[in-house]
Amino acid sequence: MSTALLTDLTIFILALLVGIEVIGKVPATLHTPLMSATNAIHGIVLVGALLIGVTAHNVVGYIIAFVAAIFASANVVGGYVVTGRMLKMFRRKAPEPQPEVESLNGHKGLRGLADKIGIGRTGS
């Protein structure tokens, strides 16, 4: 067994354990963004796609490089953008209602205040 294989295997096993450890702590509420994020990270294959260029000097090489670059960059860019879009929506509190409604309605105003200072139920 070569040193290279042994090193790769070591990295693989450690990465597996790190993955289990880190992913296992993510709450169920974030599982969709998590899958999307891990997917985006898988886009690191873009590095591999780019490196094809180092040795590609014929048509077959160029075609493979071209398609791989499209696939990988779509994965990376789309993955990060859509993950960010989802995570942006996760809020601790609902957006405040319009102020004029609040001032007209004492009950709402109190709840709004409670939310603001973080003692409202929605904030707990």
Next chain:
Amino acid sequence: MSGFTGYIQLVYVLTAALFVVGLHLMNSPATARRGNQVALTGMVIAVIATFILMIHAGTVTTTGWIVLLTGGLIGSAIGLYAARSVQMTAMPQLVSAFNSVGGGAAALVAIYGYYDAESRGGGVLGTTTVFTVLDVLIGSVTFSGSIIAAGKLQGFIPSQPLIFKGSRLINIGLAVVAVGTGAFLFSTASLPAMLVLVLAALAFGVMMVLPIGGADMPVVISLLNAFTGTAVAMNRSLANIIVGGFGTGDSAVAVAAAADAHVRSIAADDAAIQLAYASKVIIVPGYGLAAAQAQHGVAELASLLEDRGIEVSYAIHPVAGRMPGHMNVLLAEANVPYPLLKEMDEINPEFARTDVALVIGANDVTNPAARRPGNEISGMPILDVDQAKSIIVVKRSMGHGYAGLENELYYDPKTSMYFADAKKAMAELTAAVKTLVG
């Protein structure tokens, strides 16, 4: 390893560390956005380092640069457009599609590595082949399987399980060919054999997903994302799903409900009275809610109830929606604060002290039959909705869920059925509550 590549390798180690830190930050919704940004930073650093490496190598031809940069720009534009324009309900399809192209890219990189080494007449034999074969195999299966999964979710491909005579035999044949060719490649360098491996793997990916019904897509997506935890939540072994069987829809069985059982139907006004005078309400959303685009309506009704001082929370079953966590995203989009979204284990003990459980578009995950042995969903973790003091089920008809089972919850004397489309029902309920409490 020359000094220069050594430095680049160091940068890659930094990148890997940033990925791990980024994922670690996703352990809380409060820090998750930062996590995504940290991981993105890692990616940008890796790509810049790679460009430096390529320039330093000096062997990238002009054509090579043009091909890579054009490809990168096209791919980025497609990814950006898809990510910006996608509806949250269509998220599983998109994740599946990104997963597909990622797998495709991985397979292509591995194929190229093999092709390059082979065309130099050198030996690609030995240790590199192990990873090459695995990359090609897994990448190709992911590519074709995820495309089919995305197509099924989007409706391009019928979501019913497509099963035909001999399909299992074909699957086994393809698996044998793929594994056999892979083993052959360990000892012999052969481009045609590599091509056979790719084709067999692609076909296997298609054949693996085609017989799986739409209901099991969350598991398929998770599986293809190497995130198999969900399968456990759905109480079905992966082998079972892949070999086919569940979700075929023709498995309706005798119902345990007593013959004299009847269903109580109520109107919006009655439901509104129950809700308005409750002190604790739990909303149980299912995919039917998202399908009817009712998540904003639910959020509006919930905030109306909260304004009356009623404690409102949401019970999210692990498989609510079309992929793990999908329902949370849909509710977050409707501005529901995430602390109100409770996981199954957290919320189940609370049902007993809940006045009204409002079930919207959820079915099998609320069926008490799961606690009994001897039916399709036996042993599946369910939400203990039947423990609530009263239950209102919003549903269009008495139709069955994916499991084809009658839901015993509907025959519970505490349950009232409110037959309506979820979106319309939410609007009516909100209006009725408003009229009631002025």
